[in-house]
Amino acid sequence: MSNLANISSQLRRDIVRMVHGIQSGHPGGSLGCADYFAALFFEVMKHTPQPFSMDGIGEDLFFLSNGHISPVYYSALARSGYFPVQELASFRKLNTRLQGHPTTHEHLPGVRIASGSLGQGMSVAIGAALAKKQNNDTNIVYSLHGDGELDEGQIWEAMLFAAHHKVDNLISTIDWNGQQIDGPTEKVMALGNLRAKFEAFDWQVLEMDGNDTDAVVAGLNKAKTFIGKGKPIVILMKTAMGKGVDFMEGSHEWHGIAPNDEQLAKALAQLPETLGDY
Numbered sequence: 666m667s668n669l670a671n672i673s674s675q676l677r678r679d680i681v682r683m684v685h686g687i688q689s690g691h692p693g694g695s696l697g698c699a700d701y702f703a704a705l706f707f708e709v710m711k712h713t714p715q716p717f718s719m720d721g722i723g724e725d726l727f728f729l730s731n732g733h734i735s736p737v738y739y740s741a742l743a744r745s746g747y748f749p750v751q752e753l754a755s756f757r758k759l760n761t762r763l764q765g766h767p768t769t770h771e772h773l774p775g776v777r778i779a780s781g782s783l784g785q786g787m788s789v790a791i792g793a794a795l796a797k798k799q800n801n802d803t804n805i806v807y808s809l810h811g812d813g814e815l816d817e818g819q820i821w822e823a824m825l826f827a828a829h830h831k832v833d834n835l836i837s838t839i840d841w842n843g844q845q846i847d848g849p850t851e852k853v854m855a856l857g858n859l860r861a862k863f864e865a866f867d868w869q870v871l872e873m874d875g876n877d878t879d880a881v882v883a884g885l886n887k888a889k890t891f892i893g894k895g896k897p898i899v900i901l902m903k904t905a906m907g908k909g910v911d912f913m914e915g916s917h918e919w920h921g922i923a924p925n926d927e928q929l930a931k932a933l934a935q936l937p938e939t940l941g942d943y
Contacts, residue, residue: 669878671939672744673703677909678936679740679943683756685929690757690765693919694811695737697842697876697904701809702741704881709889711804714746717774725804726793728778730786731811731840732766733921739763743943747775750943784817786810787837791827791897794835805892808837813845816854821866827897828867836888838900840875844917859901868899875902910935 676699684690706712710725718724729738736756743750748762755761762771766781778789790808797804814820827835839859847853856862863870869891873884881902888898906920907913910932924932 675940680736687757693906694734732781742775784819787823869896875904
């Protein structure tokens with residue numbers, strides 16, 4: 666495997682172990698986005714894990730809007746040096762920094778907004794991108810959103826705002842896995858032609874395979890070529906919920922349930938340990 670593929674495999678091991686350890690959490694979307702986080706945090710994004718700066722001046726920023734996939738976020742933060750990897754064992758436990766949805770009052774390095782109340786992350790990312798423009802900071806703002814999250818009206822208001830104000834230092838990615846908590850997105854509330862919708866809102870639209878680390882790197886780097894050209898940028902990222910674990914893959918049923926002991930063993934058998942378990 667490539668270095669990034671090794672990293673994404675370890676992120677997936679961390680995810681299933683974290684969720685199993687507390688018997689609570691959201692493994693499906695986390696597993697599906699592991700390749701994106703490996704590519705972004707370990708290859709594409711210019712960021713400084715230590716010392717962590719809340720204002721993020723002079724570095725790229727990332728905002729997780731679909732905060733329920735905190736397991737993959739925490740794993741990527743720890744593995745890239747924001748806090749000790751051993752702290753992953755405290756996931757969702759009382760009086761710890763690794764709550765089910767990311768929070769800011771716990772002062773966890775790498776987390777700049779509390780998220781998981783769906784629909785809000787794009788607005789925050791737009792605000793951060795505008796702040797960078799005001800500060801003549803040429804770094805990029807990245808955000809990640811679920812496709813089911815697009816049911817939230819605030820997303821569409823934010824899309825209009827970003828295009829109107831030419832927020833062209835923002836790269837938003839949609840985890841386009843076709844699944845949400847209650848079932849397939851097509852049955853819950855069909856999204857229709859997402860590319861056409863974003864284009865109608867005057868965004869620059871790209872698509873990429875989100876379950877291939879090389880494709881993610883290429884897709885994000887292509888998106889960067891549109892920075893400063895007058896339009897906000899969105900990537901429609903095709904993924905499979907539960908990617909990497911065959912009995913979870915493609916099913917909304919693994920949106921928010923934890924594997925039992927036998928299922929954990931089966932999952933880990935499919936995921937090579939590459940960086941060392943916590």
